[in-house]
Amino acid sequence: MRFDILTILPEMVSEGIRHSIIGRAVDQGLIRVNVVNLRDHTEDRHRTTDDTPCGGGGGMVMKVEPIARALDGLASQGPMGRVLLTDPQGSRFDQPMAEALAREDRVTVICGRYEGVDDRVRQHLVTDLVSIGDFVLTGGELPALVMVDAISRLLPGVLGWDEAAANDTFSxxxxxxxxxxxxxxxxxxxxxxxxxxxxxxxxxxxxxxxxxxxxxxxxxxxxxxxxxxxxxxxxxxxxxxxxxxxxxxxxxxxxxxxx
Ligand SMILES: C[S@@+](CC[C@H](N)C(=O)[O-])C[C@H]1O[C@@H](n2cnc3c(N)ncnc32)[C@H](O)[C@@H]1O
Incomplete structure (x- = not known):
């Protein structure tokens, strides 16, 4: 199974998947986690991925174009499958959702930051809005790691014995x-x-x-x-x-x- 994670903090995601069972699954080729640096999909000298909110208010908003360009690049590599935008307003990620996503060949996760993401990403570029719980984090990287972990451990061969996940709480x-x-x-x-x-x-x-x-x-x-x-x-x-x-x-x- 392939994950594409779009983020402005690629090291945070790469480091998070390096360890223990998930790290071993990556090394064994059971999952592939492609971390995409959104700054590589900017066109200005400062590699800008955010801008001030239209209509005023504090903070910054993630721009739509770098995300769209990154997704276009990924789509040119094959069918995209589900594209998830991390968002505290989204559907609650739970075990049944993890099980459904584990049946996909490819899952893309977009990590928001700041005040959030330009709403046109939600309107035109993603299939799902996903929250990991009723609290607000500083960014979507931890939710992306949570999802990669929960989905990957359901895949054949990732846990030491395949029945392990079947006995778990919520299974x-x-x-x-x-x-x-x-x-x-x-x-x-x-x-x-x-x-x-x-x-x-x-x-x-x-x-x-x-x-x-x-x-x-x-x-x-x-x-x-x-x-x-x-x-x-x-x-x-x-x-x-x-x-x-x-x-x-x-x-x-x-x-x-x-x-
Ligand atoms: C500070 S939050 C933005 C919150 C937004 N202003 C709101 O109140 O709905 C920045 C980013 O973190 C991510 N995020 C924060 N909490 C999350 C959660 N519970 N589940 C999934 N993603 C979350 C999302 O990508 C979000 O765009």
């Missing part, structure tokens, strides 16, 4: 189950015995039950929409021997672990 209707690793005892908090006794059938049941309990407690909005099987309803009322429920321990127990 189904439920939150993920809690994870533990050694040591067995940390201060007065022990790993639940059920994860250590080698009985995978009971352990899977315990994990599923924690998913149900945690979703009900932490995300009532997801819980209200969750499609539950009969087996889930049975699990909710089941007694699993030797298996403490973390939900019942509640937040104070977590606070105790973090003392």
């Amino acid at each position: 189904g209707d439920l939150l993920d189950y809690p994870q533990f690793t050694r040591p067995r005892q940390f201060r007065d908090c022990a790993i639940p015995d059920i994860l250590l006794n080698g009985d995978h059938v009971t352990m899977d049941k315990w994990r599923r039950r924690q998913q149900l309990l945690l979703t009900r407690r932490r995300r009532p909005d997801l819980w209200a929409k969750a499609r539950l099987a009969d087996a889930d309803l049975k699990l909710l009322s089941a007694e699993l021997p030797g298996a403490g429920d973390l939900e019942l321990a509640g937040q104070p127990a977590l606070d105790k672990c973090m003392d």
Whole structure:
């Protein structure tokens, strides 16, 4: 899959994709991230990508022509696919959107800055307006990196084991189950015995039950929409021997672990 990221801060994006799983995916050719410096698509001596807002007001606005020229250059290299403008007013980026974008061959992301981008970019040059949440950042580079990360980890071969993403929070209707690793005892908090006794059938049941309990407690909005099987309803009322429920321990127990 190919990403084209249009930005006036190319180093910020290049540096952000260099590390860990995403860096390895780039090195292995599983994804290609083409970082386009919008200043390379200006025609004046000062390589200007912004100007004062028409009608007055403070700050600067990103100009339409460098973005249009950069997109024309990219379009000459093959079919563009989706072209996303990062914008706090856009559709909320979430797991289903990441999954839909992961099915594309090519995704282009335009990073705004300053007071935003000349509205003619939205009107004529992009397919989608995308926000990563109801807060305002100084620019679209972090949203672009967030999207590249969330989309790329869904692609075959990017994670160590392909089922990993399928079990994640938001991939189904439920939150993920809690994870533990050694040591067995940390201060007065022990790993639940059920994860250590080698009985995978009971352990899977315990994990599923924690998913149900945690979703009900932490995300009532997801819980209200969750499609539950009969087996889930049975699990909710089941007694699993030797298996403490973390939900019942509640937040104070977590606070105790973090003392
Ligand atoms: C300071 S913001 C502009 C905010 C704009 N004046 C407004 O109030 O809607 C500059 C740029 O950062 C990016 N940006 C800021 N917050 C974002 C968010 N939550 N999601 C996606 N992009 C964001 C966009 O590219 C935006 O054009």
